[in-house]
Amino acid sequence: MRNVVVGTTALGAATLGYSAGIERRHWTLRTAELPVLGPGTRPVKILHISDLHMLPTQQSKQRWVAALDELQPDLVVNTGDNLAHPQAVPSVLRALGPLLTRPGVFIFGSNDYYGPKPKNPARYLLPKGRAKRVHGTRLPWRDLRAALIERGWLDLTHVRRTIDIAGQNVFAAGVDDPHIRRDRYSDIAGAPDPGAVLRLGLTHSPEPRVLDAFARDGYDLVLAGHTHGGQLRLPGVGALVTNCELDRSRARGASRWGKDMWLHVSAGLGTSPYAPLRFACPPEATLLTLVPRDNPNTPGKQAKRRAKRSKAQPGSA
Numbered sequence: 001m002r003n004v005v006v007g008t009t010a011l012g013a014a015t016l017g018y019s020a021g022i023e024r025r026h027w028t029l030r031t032a033e034l035p036v037l038g039p040g041t042r043p044v045k046i047l048h049i050s051d052l053h054m055l056p057t058q059q060s061k062q063r064w065v066a067a068l069d070e071l072q073p074d075l076v077v078n079t080g081d082n083l084a085h086p087q088a089v090p091s092v093l094r095a096l097g098p099l100l101t102r103p104g105v106f107i108f109g110s111n112d113y114y115g116p117k118p119k120n121p122a123r124y125l126l127p128k129g130r131a132k133r134v135h136g137t138r139l140p141w142r143d144l145r146a147a148l149i150e151r152g153w154l155d156l157t158h159v160r161r162t163i164d165i166a167g168q169n170v171f172a173a174g175v176d177d178p179h180i181r182r183d184r185y186s187d188i189a190g191a192p193d194p195g196a197v198l199r200l201g202l203t204h205s206p207e208p209r210v211l212d213a214f215a216r217d218g219y220d221l222v223l224a225g226h227t228h229g230g231q232l233r234l235p236g237v238g239a240l241v242t243n244c245e246l247d248r249s250r251a252r253g254a255s256r257w258g259k260d261m262w263l264h265v266s267a268g269l270g271t272s273p274y275a276p277l278r279f280a281c282p283p284e285a286t287l288l289t290l291v292p293r294d295n296p297n298t299p300g301k302q303a304k305r306r307a308k309r310s311k312a313q314p315g316s317a
Contacts (some may be wrong), residue, residue: 026282027064032254034262035290036220039198046288047073048188051223051268054091062095069098071287074166079225080109080204083139104153107174109204112141116272139316158187178210185213206246206265215258222263227251227265233280
């Protein structure tokens with residue numbers, strides 16, 4: 001029995017060390033191909049970034065994100081939770097630096113507005129309504145918003161826009177974070193531009209009530225973050241929680257939502273500084289290649305998804 005206890009303790013310590021010291025800095029690029037564009041259109045490459053939860057000291061993360069510009073995306077989409085520290089705005093801008101010369105759109109999440117606070121991890125396992133929400137220090141999201149807009153990116157918070165992407169019209173709209181009830185879908189409700197090659201929705205937390213609204217209005221694709229892919233996943237089980245009303249099977253990656261709409265949930269690139277752990281769920285960004293729905297080479301029911309893992313560069317993460 002003593003050997004069992006010692007072995008179990010050692011295994012737990014090794015798992016904790018791996019989760020905190022290795023996997024949470026195992027920056028990963030995922031790719032997926034989704035058949036969501038109008039017939040006869042050219043493919044569109046979207047780089048989906050979410051949940052940076054940036055600290056000023058996280059230099060390897062900043063370098064890795066900046067290098068994503070080499071992918072030459074047609075559009076960069078940031079679905080929020082960029083900040084984890086009152087002085088992190090310059091670090092986020094350094095990370096996004098080269099990407100800010102490309103077309104980009106963004107919305108914010110709760111951790112752009114409020115800083116992290118220590119929490120009991122067990123609260124995420126409590127039934128709905130039992131876990132008390134705790135807000136931290138207010139963060140300088142207005143400074144980040146002003147800097148992103150100054151560099152040409154579009155804030156889609158409760159805004160509908162038709163934008164030119166690689167010579168094709170893309171209709172895009174977003175809501176503020178439903179996780180803290182800041183969403184007002186009524187501000188963007190209604191059918192999107194029928195002449196657009198893509199009708200794109202943005203939300204930080206993929207709450208089903210918001211996804212249903214986008215689907216009813218006829219959107220082709222909704223991008224979200226927030227879940228961290230579950231952050232801790234078990235082999236054969238997957239995500240234990242999503243921290244929202246989304247089912248665990250959709251905690252990360254692409255899936256169908258209803259008959260006509262696709263959903264892509266990013267597992268994100270960060271963690272709370274008070275829970276710096278990832279297991280079987282490395283930090284990620286995703287390059288989505290969007291192709292016409294009538295493309296005979298695209299999968300019929302499942303999106304093609306693969307991961308390219310990049311070794312972390314030296315430095316704090």
